[in-house]
Amino acid sequence: MPASLRELRQRRKSVQTTKKITRAMELIAASRIVKAQQAAAAAAPYSRELFRAVSAVATFSDVDHPLTNDVESPQRSAVLLITSDRGLAGAYSSSVIKAGEQLTARLHHEQGQEVLPYLAGRKAIGYYGFRKRQVAQQWDGFSDSPTYTQAREIADALIEAFLTPTEEGGVDEIHIVFTRFVSMMTQTPTVVRLLPLEVVEGTEPPAPGELLPEYEFEPDPETVLDRLLPLYVANRVHFALLQSAASELASRQRAMKSATDNAQTLIETLTRQENQARQAEITQEISEIVGGASALAESAPQA
Template identity: 55%
Template sequence: MGAQLRVYRQKISSAKTTKKITRAMELIAASRIQKAKARVEASTPYARAITRAVSAVANNSDTAHPLTTEPETIERAAVVIYTSDRGLAGAFNSQVLREAEELSELLRSEGKQVSYYLIGRKAQGYFTFRNRSSERTWIGGTENPEFETAKEVSQALLTAFNTDAAEGGVDEIHLVYNRLVSMVSQVPVVTRLLPLEVVEGEAETEVTLDPLYAFEPDAETVLDRLLPVYIESRIFNAMLESAAAKHAATQKAMKSASDNADTLIRDYTRLANNARQSEITQQISEIVGGADALAN
């Protein structure tokens, strides 16, 4: 009985140590998520301004730009997968990888070859474990994205898009990442980045006439300058959304782990008390039995 009591006490100590770790990680994630949400909100006005500028050029000119023109046949498609560098975030990485696999199956069913561009060590480990190849991989900095990384990703994607499919290029580009809906909900999102589908996010509340635009020097040159910037902003915005969703997923997972540790501590404490009470009862019974034997 004493050995069983020692086991329960060791389990209680282990659960308390685990709770301290998970509680600390929960607080760290809670502090980081506010900064991540602030960065997402700060990038929104710039993204909207770029969207309006690209919309103006694309809708008010007859220029057939490669980035805005749908090709007749699509042979190869690129899928950019956003994951994290670390785990302990619940289903954050698994759900975005599952969404990427479903997208890949859909593209292959349409007769398209798929090439992958990976962001985060979890995506890299997923492909390495399955002996699957990828075009490029970027690791580090997923919890605090930097714009330089977004520029590097954008340049790699634009180079592949501007290359003929027969030479290893791609005809369309898709982004797969997690978007923060709320502190308890992070959903995977699939977006086609290229060829460009310009959609203004906010609906117009009033019917207004479109103004007349004059492009200087010409619409094609303006598109050449605007579209790379637009793509960089979209990629960076997806990185910020993924980072914010990761912190929220970590906080949720660590809170669940802390609650489970509390449950274990409570259950093992009850079992330890029962074992201790049984041990005391047994000792008292042995003393009483010994005293009766001496008396007789």
């Protein structure tokens, strides 16, 4: 049954209102993503140099530190899942949750580990809460504008769980699942093992003629690692939060632009249907007037 002219006008007005909302959200995300990109890019050099410093201490010293020692048969792992606090960002949060589920399945079924979820973002909290799953710790309210203080709070909780013996509820490994910002069109879910630290510097032989650096650690390598590794973990968490924030805003801008374009297409369709309905009503009214005039002319008495 074709819709009436009034229904078509109401639907078009409703879609126009929705279009204004999605367009406003698109512009807001576009205005904030530049700042988020700059914050993520600014954190990269410090993160890279901090990693080089930690790698140098771990490589060129004989320190046996708990944050760098692999466990032969890990029994329990912590997984930090970073999602958004709000929706309307396309498949951003669902992609991270899917990657986290795949990691959990691999750790649990293939390696026989128990997995403790650490959640950042209301989408992950809602996902686990709806399924009544146990959560070790959760944080929310800062997915689109994280600070180093919040990252340090998460890092301290992860380090505390890592340093706790497994028999007392601690973990042997820490993994982090977040979205890496590649470009405005590409954001990739990424899984990284945060602890134990995987040292890669010094694993390749030096090139011919290359001189290896000589390090001196003061007061001693163990104390240096005790100071550097918590900073390193906090920095990695902060960098992941910044990458996720930029990815969230890019996903939201793209999703809202798609919604705005779809709303415009629907408005054009409804406008065309409204014009057709109005023309049909006018044609029907003209037909009724002509028919009534003919009936009056036929019923009039002959002179």
